[in-house]
Amino acid sequence: MLDLGFVRGNLELVEEKLRARGADPAALLGDFLTFDQARRKAITNTEKAKARLNQLSQEVGALKRTGLDASSKMEDIRKVKEELDGMGMVSLALELGFRDLLASIPNLTRDEVPVGLSEADNLTVKTWGEKPAFDFEAKPHWELGKSLGILDLERAAKLSGARFAVYMGAGARLERALISFMLDMHTEKHGYTEVLPPFLVNSKSMFGTGQLPKFEDDLFKVEGSGLEQDISRNLSPGEFVFVPGHEGMFVVKRVIGSDVEVQLCKPKESTYQLTVPKSTLLYQRKLYLIPTAEVPVTNLYRDEILDEARLPICLTAYTPCFRAEAGAAGKDTRGIIRQHQFQKVEMVKFTRPEDSDAEHEKLTRNAEEILETLGLPYRRVLLCTGDTGFSSAKTFDLEVWLPGQQLYREISSCSNFESFQARRANIRYRAAGAKGKPEFVHTLNGSGLAVGRTWLAIVENYQQADGSVLIPEALRPYMGGLERITKSEVQ
């Protein structure tokens, strides 16, 4: 989330940066200034009335204590309250609408980020390693994995459907070895602290890192079986609720004071509307499967004020990642490039604003060192404005060489979010010395690395003429000394 004052004062810059991302500033910002003014006007009005109310209450108190008649003051209070009731809905609507607007503006990309709309405009910063030269035709990992008996996509489809994988034997061990190897390298060599977070998180966490509200369709949701009542919840139109005494699921149309207008939406043969008190509604508790460890790990310090002396905080976490990626149907359907579930080792940093650039470089290097230690050729790419993620100000992708497909493929994405996530998640630090107003930290993260893609990169890059796969030196201790994966007996 951007700072409101900043947007107000730098509207032209914000519009320009939005255009650079390929977004339409008019659609996103609307008439920002008019909206902002209306909102502020409403705030001023209601606050003035509230001030008057507080004033009158004091006076009533004073009168009552001295035993005098306060009925005329009470009459004044009644009038102001009526006035306030009338303004309430307007300012609430404005406030909520404005907050949504602000929350749906993507981060501003840095000036050094190349302007462009697609992958084609990304800038290759460096290239490392020699592509392996084979005197035979390199095979893709799905063929090698199948013939070696270490990857079973057919049976995975039986279990869970498309875009899931079963690893067997040395294949499973390789995945596990990679996780341990990466975590050890980050904790022992790069100075990160290991974290094992929950894989299910609430919507507040998803908001904090920017997945919600815009990208709900990309997430897997888990809804509890039991219905709960939570009248403290703020309802928003479009939300699903249950009404006791009525069959089916209802959708919220609008909120009128303490009442809610709801419409039956499932089952849908015959729909009807109801207006019921908010306090009678039931909800289903909803959790989200994490799409990356970034979500739980960054939100670790949500609503906290950190000591400057603790910064930078460098954390690394292994988690499975779950992505629905509704928009990616038909893309990368072969092999394990794009899965609904994959494993990843993630690096997350919390830094002072002035350090985030240097820490971004270090973090990217830490990911590169994994690739280098494994002997996998890669290149570093600076993403262009249109390819940079919603929350990010600047992103480097690392792309590994895949000989089976003759192309470079993203294996890590290292981003500097600056204060964008910190503002959403309210993560601050107090500077020692200076007059100690808490300031937002900068957050960063990067894959170090995507384990599934590392697995397939090793299989493709280390394949031999006989169809076996050599294990990179650095990984052998994690494989019980195994030097080569050969055809498995059990299939």
Place this chain on the structure above:
RNA sequence: GGAGAGAUGGCCGAGCGGCUGAAGGCGGCGGUUUGCUAAACCGUUAUAGGGGCUAAAACUUCUAUCGGGGGUUCGAAUCCCCCUCUCUCCGCCA
């Protein structure tokens, strides 16, 4: 799942209808003392938003905030209801 206890500022902890944005302590910051450090002493120290003033700050004023939401009341940290979370005991369980 059942029964009970609790949630207050950066931290600890008091308050249980108005004078409480909140005592006291710790920590932080500024100062006095000191050859330096420590100690002692004095002062200061919440966040967000709106208005005023400003080039911008500083400053000033108002509003909100004592886990979250709602209610009672002229007035709520304080009373009532609901939710969330934490702790203790029982049950179940990897």
